[in-house]
Amino acid sequence: MTTTSPFPHLFEPLDLGFTSLANRSLMGSMHTGLEEEKGGFKKLAAFYEARAKGGVGLIVTGGISPNTRGRLTPLGCQLSYFWQVEKHKQVTEAVHKYPTKICLQLLHAGRYSYHPFSLSSSKIKSPINPFTPSEMSARQIKGTIKDFAHSAKLAAKAGYDGVEIMGSEGYLINQFSCVRVNKRTDEWGGSIENRMRLACEIVKAVRAKVGEKFIIIFRLSMLDLVEGGNSWQDVVTMAKAIEAAGATIINTGIGWHEARVPTIVTSVPRAAFTWITERMKKEVSIPLVTTNRINTPEVAEQVLADGHADMVSMARPFLADENFINKAKEDKSNEINTCIGCNQACLDHVFKQKRASCLVNPQACYETELVIEKSKLSKKIAVVGSGPAGMAFSVYAAQKGHQVTLFDKSEALGGQFNVAKQIPGKEEFYETIRYFDVQLKKHNVKVEFNVEKSANSLIEAGFDEVVLATGISPRKLDIPGFEHSKVKTYLQVLKDKEPVGDKVAIIGAGGIGFDVACYLAEGKSLTTDKDAWLKSWGVDQDFKENGALLTESIHEKTQKEVYLLQRKTSKVGGGLGKTSGWVHRATLQKNGVKMMAGVTYKAIDEQGLHIEVDGKAQLLAVDNVIICAGQEPERSLYQSLVDAGVSTHLIGGANVAAELDAKRAIRQAAELAMTI
Ligand code: FAD
Ligand code: NAP
Ligand code: SF4
Secondary structure, eight states: OOOOOSSTTTTSOEEOSSOEESSSEEEOOOOOSTTTSTTHHHHHHHHHHHHHHTTOSEEEEEEEBSSGGGOSSTTOOBOOSGGGHHHHHHHHHHHTTSSOEEEEEEOOOGGGOSSTTOEESSSOOOTTOSOOOEEOOHHHHHHHHHHHHHHHHHHHHTTOSEEEEEEOTTSHHHHHHSTTTOOOOSTTSSSHHHHTHHHHHHHHHHHHHHOSSSEEEEEEEEEOOSTTOOOHHHHHHHHHHHHHHTOSEEEEEEOOTTOSSOSSSTTSOTTTTHHHHHHHHTTOOSOEEEOSSOOSHHHHHHHHHTTSOSEEEESHHHHHOTTHHHHHHTTOGGGSOOOOSOOTTTHHHHHTTOOOOOSSOTTTTOTTTSOOOOOSSOOEEEEEOOSHHHHHHHHHHHHTTOEEEEEOSSSSSOTTHHHHTTSTTOTTHHHHHHHHHHHHHHTTOEEEOSOOOOHHHHHHHTOSEEEEOOOEEEOOOOOTTTTSTTEEEHHHHHTSOOOOOSEEEEEOOSHHHHHHHHHHHHOSOOTTOHHHHHHHTTBOTTOOSGGGBOSSOOOOOOSOEEEEEOSSSSOTTTTSOTTTHHHHHHHHHHTTOEEEOSEEEEEEETTEEEEEETTEEEEEOOSEEEEOOOEEEOOTTHHHHHHTTOOEEEOGGGTOOTTOOHHHHHHHHHHHHHHO
């Protein structure tokens, strides 16, 4: 070991023979949306350059299609023509100012293409896409292999150090390798040798085009996590063939996009799937990369030290903090802005065709637009409220050189994040509070707790600017019996830990209603018990069946009987995040929570909650009714400050409580700080 780093395995260079990587970190492929934006490559170059400057060893770009029909969306990014090379050079030249290497990911979406011209191994529609693919002819298959090789050649011309061939997550190559979609009877279907032929032929064709001194990563689906997925023997056969075909590195793919096992959301235990890469290490001799929910240098180091892989792939952690690697190297891992696995600003944006960013780092993918520069004038600024909005604003403003004092009436930093982190599976939210705590100290922000600021005290102190980040108050409802002792707010339950009976009705099925239901019904958190978590979601670590799924999941339910109610007639939980909502719904279903839509609340009394559904009266004979019916802004100080002529700003919940989340709160904080 050549380094004295606190993370010796993470910082050990990796010799690939013809080239070497500075350390064992790989920034996993992420589509940002900049790829398709007008002028987006300049911004993309700045995005990748920041990560290269931050010390990452190897970057893999977002998926780029080798041909038109393989594009993810009708106008999705493709690399097939010489004229496209120039824009990619902006990226590679920016990255190569640093010792970081960069590979272009080649991704043919197959039946995941969101357009009517999609192709697949067989004509079978995916459950997550309305378009039915056409079955590829043998000619189209051969053409596609050539297209991959041609794109790889163009990638080399553009200055990339290699390519990653996307063979997992249920995309085209995976659609060929598994019988789930591949029903062919020709040389491309049937036995594993036939089903993996497309993958092997692509690797061979790419190698033939680019020569020996070019990195070829193959992303292999080691756990399909779907019915009709491959057996372990199939996966091993394929890995060996991919190695023989000329791949330099094999990266681990976990689960098809249509799998009903969560693989990356916050409730997935850290490094929950690295055991499968460890298993593969006995089978091949080229370096293996492991992945999924590795979000701190400590976890990355442990995975490498345990011999689970030769490299670790982290994607979202580099959105959250571009300096992740350098901070780890300097033994400052407590200064890292940790990815909390929420998906709210990254994947949820991409699925809505919006530019990706990061909830905890709104500058991600906005490197050239959301710039915090030193201010010419150092102002005296008061920030009231230390929730996400107040913490973030204070740090950004202090970075600009302002003198900031942050007040909170409570005894701790974090506002509602202190409540969110109590929910089973949301423990990561603690990391955001830890990050801001360290940054506030680092930037000399004066923090005063247990101080309920009045407008007068702020006026008298003579601040140049006052920022109100005072958050929200839970909404009060106009239901007969609302004052009954059965009724509790979510804060009484989650924050004050008031006891709750075994039969509970929750009014309001937004994010907080779901979280309260999970808190009551799930009981203990499984995020620190990997084995129990995997069993609970039906994953078989012994890999007895194809796809590594258990015939039945093993999950312990609590005794609580929980009803989660909403007035809307739409699907309960329909408004939750695109990529995480289904996990919340499935978690509650596993715990027997009864979700009801189209409810009218009539009254609360000794008997319980009286409701009407479809015109029929019902009594839910519950011990408690918990109110999770949204919030109102808490900004009682605002008008007096404005009337006194104080320059006052509202951010976060204090500004607009409706549809507020931490993503908006933190972004608004950054945008205000930029202008002050
Ligand atoms: P808050 O977090 O409410 O902070 C306001 C602060 O102001 C508090 O600390 C309060 O003590 C202080 N304050 C108020 N008045 C005064 C005064 N006069 N003087 C001094 N201090 C004062 N959001 C997401 O994006 N994703 C999630 O997954 C998510 N999960 C959640 C789960 C739960 C259980 C809860 C309760 C919330 C969740 N949220 C989530 C919402 C998120 O926490 C809020 O949107 C966010 O905290 C709002 O930030 P804020 O800074 O505006 O206000
Ligand atoms: P919310 O998402 O706005 O949900 C409020 C719920 O209360 C809705 O289900 C609404 O449904 C109901 N409601 C509203 N007014 C009502 C009234 N007068 N009487 C009865 N019911 C009423 O708010 P929230 O759950 O409080 O969450 C606050 C914010 O935190 C949200 O913006 C959310 O994004 C964020 N959050 C996110 C997550 C996450 O996982 N991403 C988790 C927690 C919180 P009906 O009108 O149909 O009854
Ligand atoms: Fe991680 Fe959430 Fe940021 Fe995405 S938005 S990178 S999941 S913290």
